Amino acid sequence: TPVETLATAQSVPAQSGPLPFFSLTAAEETTSLSYTMADKDVVYGLGEAIRGINKRGWRYESYCNDDAGHSEDKHALYGAHNFLLVDGAALFGLFVDFPGYVSFDIGSTARKAMRISLAGRTLICI
Structure with missing residues (x-):
């Protein structure tokens, strides 16, 4: 990442x-x-994203927006908890250690498509 976030212990x-x-x-x-x-x-x-436990079918944004109105029509909340697990045909986890804007389209635009977009050109590690 462009900034050392110290988000991982190792x-x-x-x-x-x-x-x-x-x-x-x-x-x-x-x-x-x-x-x-x-x-x-x-x-x-x-993490503290809106909607139910299964995040499929919605779009989420992570950029620590300090907006007091936490309603269903919001896509971002204050905290950035960029960790997800996929359970199904494959089982894996993903942690996006990125301090900037991150968008998660988890089957919102197209049911089978997950697209995670990070602002700018950045190093990706999984």
């Missing part, structure tokens, strides 16, 4: 090669991870 060495589960697209303004979900995949996580 340093994990960088590795090169293809990312497991995700395809990567990097442009000047956005770095995106894409994953094709199976029909019965359930997605858990994202």
Whole structure:
């Protein structure tokens, strides 16, 4: 990440090669991870995000927006809890250690498509 967040307790060495589960697209303004979900995949996580325990079918934004009105029409809350678990055809977890804007489209635009977008061009580690 561009800023050392100290979000992990242990340093994990960088590795090169293809990312497991995700395809990567990097442009000047956005770095995106894409994953094709199976029909019965359930997605858990994202901390204090609104909606139910299964995050599938919605879009979430993480940028620590200090807005007192925590209603269903909001996409971002104050805290950034960029950790999710996918349980279904594959079982894996993902932690996005990024201090800037992150968007999670978890089957909102297209039912089987998960797309995670980070502001700017950044290093991706899974």
